[in-house]
Amino acid sequence: MEGILFPKGVVEGREGLKEYQARGGYEALAKALKGSPEEVIQVVSDAGLRGHGGAGFPTGKKWQFTREAPEQPRYLVMNGGEDEPGSRKDRVLLENLPHLVIEGAVLGAFAIGAGKAYLYINAKYETAIKSINDALSEAKAAGYWGEKILGSNYDLDFEIIAAPHNYVAGEDTAVLEVIEGRKPQPRQKPPFPVTVGLFGKPTSVNNVETLANVPRIMLKGADWYRGFGTKDCPGTMLFSLNETEDVNTPGIYELPFGTPMRHLIENCGGGMKDGKKIKAIMPASPSSAYLPADKIDTPLDPNAMRDAGSMLGCGVVHIVREGDSIVDELVRITEFFAAESCAQCPACQMETKSLAMLMKRVQQKQGNQAMLDQFGKLLAFNKGKGFCNLIAMPGPPIESALKLFPADFQALLPNA
């Protein structure tokens, strides 16, 4: 299948500058620089590109808000924090297609009128950082960034930031805190970064995969991009089917939005290992609702997932096997969020720690019905609190599991 990020014929392994140029690399930039930044925003908006980091905000709109914010200077930040357990899509792009990512970042920076762009990359990704660093050197020597890019009047400087790798360090305002030299703690929103961002100035924070889509959209046009995916959600997405070893061929797969989830699991992933049956699927691990196995044909697009009772997030698809305990899963998930809460918001601290403690008690057969009733009460009490969304993340997995698999909980109660 033809892909957007990984089209037929793209080299295996790391793509160098010459190879990228041979398939039209940096031609989108040359084309864009001959026009206006507004034209770039228009094409990206017409294409219907949405953020691929999880929230799905329209990219053209984000760039327009940033460009129209009155303060100067403006900044572009590429978010390659990638702290979701099991997600490897950004790493794959940074390591293998560094020039595609860099061209996307230059186009984004040009669109919003930024003179400086920060490339925020998970510090654990040493190979990715080296790949981007080497590609930046090659691209600068070729005139693709720096002063007077390709003879235009546009100047752009890049800086790589090694990102701390705790979960909230990938939240967009926590990213800004790190670049400003502070701890990775989310800021209260509003104001949003598009108006008050890095150093208090308008800033567009864009995921790696989002930026990587831009060069081909610019080169081939909005209609071409809309040929992939669905009417409401055009394009493709990189899905990470690798968190567990439960499928025969785990990996990162680029698929058009709207592809049935069964295709990802059975065709791309090669089906379940040892013929095991599926008990549940979490389409956006670790923070989405579980779907029962009979929802395997749900299309991989944000709207269809929402209608099915879950979400698509950044596409880390996790499978629970028949026979596996959903409570063991939830102990892992609640302990993850309790450990990753940044300790800034009292409500988040209390909620995440209490959920983890309760779930552990249930797992250890020290629970009771009253404890099971507390999950919903804790989640309802804390709804809408906290600076960032972490406080809401344990909710969908817990509430969906209680609804779909009540017997798993009841079996662990001492009087069962």
Next chain:
Amino acid sequence: MPVSQSCLVCQNIDCKSRGSEQLAAELQQKIAAKGLTDVDVKPYMCFGACQEGPNVVIYPEKNWYAHVKSEDLDDIVAHLAGAPHVQRLDTIDSSLKELIYQLLDTGVF
């Protein structure tokens, strides 16, 4: 003598930074000095009222004391010995109290 009341002292980051570890130790000493052998002091992970910490919850009696300082401990111990509850330290929102008391009632701690 079996324990009839527990003083749960929050030991999460915020309360600790406000001296809750030292506070718990002092409270333990004062309870012993008063001869209250049926009262113990236990650490608790977080009551969700960090901005009003250090927090001490007396359970199962269900009295919540906030902004507790060293100089408040004599009044709290007097209360544990039978004096009326310390009104000036009772500042926590009732909905949060109810949530935490329900959680404690499940026997989770």
